[in-house]
Amino acid sequence: MSERSYADECGAALALDAVGERWALLIVRELMFGPKRFADLRLGLPQASQNVLSQRLKELEGAGVIQRVKLGPPARAQVYELTSAGVALEPAVVALAQWGARLDVHHGSKMSADSLALLLKALYRPAGPSAVSVALQLGDDEFAIHLDSDAIQIKRGAAREPDAVLRGTVQSWWDVLFGSVDVDASLDTGVIEITGDRAAADQFLESFPAPGIFTGTGSLVDRVAG
Template sequence: MIGERWALLVVRELLFGPKRFTDLRSGLRGISQNVLSQRLRDLEAGGGVRRTVLGPPASTQAYELTALGNALEPVLVAMSRWGALTPAAPDSEMSNDAFALALKALFVPAPRDGFRGRVRLRLVRDAFDVSVEGVGIDVARAAGADPDLVIEGTEATVRAVLFGRLTLNDAVAAGDIAIAGDRRRAAAFLARFALPDLAAEPAP
């Protein structure tokens, strides 16, 4: 069910909630309509994906993960963490959902004085709420009113700040990132993420 090309990437795009067929294609650059249709049929037949209907204002057909499909999240987080060892080129693009998954993969537990709280990360065409409490992190598609801290920018710019290719102050000065709230807290939030260090990984 998940061994064919694109199958796990389809699951990745559905981890944060249901999507229409057109939204799935937008997040999976390079996939053809026929291949996406086949992968969805395979995943549906295997019990990992089901069809649903998005509510008003537009009642349209969409796809969502079942409990079986959602059980793949730890696999995808581990793959995202592994993939970060060979970072994409600075000018490359990730889908918003791939980036949201990467936040889970690259989160670094910190001492008690590290950032805690909820941040809305507003990317192009989507937004996610990231909640940090001690050693735990939760990432969900944004819902409800804005929290006290909102960071807005393209995925590529936020990624450049996370990985140290661009400072937060420079990104704000250039107008590439906008912050609603305390900039120091925004910097502390972004400092909770780092590339994996193989030397620090526990032995198998």
């Protein structure tokens, strides 16, 4: 917990004492889908200095939100992961992402792979009654995604026997899913790649707001409603 406090017994104030400092909730975002090394957290949060990131990790660990664990062979690395208290923040982080989509503010900066994964979770709307599993490979980052009629589940790591595999960069999939770039045009140019069951891939693609919602002016919600 930060040395600064609201000194207020309200649950919201107590929560902000624990996770309200700058970068704190974005660290939670980066760990929502699986553990990460310090170096990987820096890649996902390039605007946070090494000292600030180290301080926030220390504070979150002190608040019981994250913990350090050592991976066995072959990795033999120390990683940070969410505790059960940290995992309990997921609905709040998803709700913040949904709320933020209402704001007409666009920085034009690059998204991390976990930012894209959070957006998928926040904006998911089932497109079919059947459950499908896809592997989303974004360079060195890979996510196992399971879709069904009720929810979307996303975990960092390789998917076991996915129905379809989607490959590309964070930017290329952002452009296809939420921009104005046509999926077939991207496939033709090799910017993205889809292998496996195309019907499963199409169900994934149709499970999010129509392409183009992040182009032009106005909030995401306004553009979806329009």
